[in-house]
Amino acid sequence: MSAPPGSRAEVLVDRQGPVLTVTFNRPAQRNAMTWAMYDGLYEACERADADDDIRLLVLRGAGDDAFVSGTDIRQFAEFTSGDDGVAYERRITRVLDRLEDVNVPTVAAIRGYCVGAGLAIAAVCDLRLATPDAKFGIPVARTLGNCLSMPTYALLVHHLGPARTLDLLLNAKFYSGQEAHAAGFVAESTTDLDEAVQQTVDRLLGHAPLTMWATKEAVRRLRRGEVAGDDIVSRVYGSHDFRAAVQAFTSKQTRTWTGR
Template sequence: RGNLVMSTLESVRVPTIAAIAGACTGAGAAIANCCDLRIASPSARYGFPIARTLGNCLSMANYTRAAALIGFARLKDLIMRARLMDAQEMLACGLLSEITPDEESLPTRAQSLAEEVASLAPLTLWATKEALRRVRDTMIPEGADSDLIVACYTSRDFKEGVEAFLAKRKPVWNGE
């Protein structure tokens, strides 16, 4: 179901903009990855700390979206160390278009960016979005990750991760 939401967001004919303030993790990061442009305040943090929190995995579509934006090596580093990038690192690796001076100016800048993009040739913008989405989609065979999703989401570790998250305690992993 999550992939349907992400695909729907990517299929919007007009460019989409993510305005990021504070933590942008998990599903929030996956949604931001589906947007065409991303801007953030200096407080922004981005990543998938799932190896520390829930013990689950991303879908191949979400891994591919993230890797297309930040590279495979950086994505592995984020996930395998359960770390978050700060706004400066996000900008340096190309995930962000810009960082606003502060959190208060983020909505205004997002609005002005939307107006700037809306003034451009809509068919060019749509064709570019669609072409890049199609290129990325050729990299993922349908159902290629079902065994990975089932292994993680039906595991004892995932159950432990959810219970620990809800209880606000550190999970005890056992690899099962």
């Protein structure tokens, strides 16, 4: 996302080889999301899917205080009716759906606060890595007094189950990175987040792209209540990668993944 001369980009998108990294870049505001930041995230997802050479998307927050601390509250000052709330939640859902639909694996690297919309953004990523003292929550019951959309409630119940979702929201509490890991929401809780992210990136880049796509797509469809999947199986089994890997395995040769 580009910025006017003399201004600071609120979303940084950087490509290093096959890895596209999105950094939410408002550290002084704990990376609270503006409309422009949501648009920047959407555009980064479009970029990831438009370039066949991009194999991985990593999301992180600038600074040590937060991944994303929710939507910037100043964005709500213009709301005058319930219709504004409906439009807002639909706008957020559009961005979350786009991130969930990205073809390549998505990794959220989380330190500090992962709150409100930040928690939802992390939840639609495929893997979440976090420091033990990270803070996960949506404490709107004691802050703004608003609510979530049905798709976001469904997302939380999918990951945490009804009991933990009710505990998190009704008690307006925070789970630590360690607690989120114990709940299965965080894949790895580590004090060396950068090293853990790099190890995860290296591991995923060595795996078959179409196998990972099939896994992502199947889980996404199941979460949304879809069960048809013959097209997934057909694409993977009909791929060049599968045929080449079978041949390489039987002849004990080194295989190279192409994603085709």
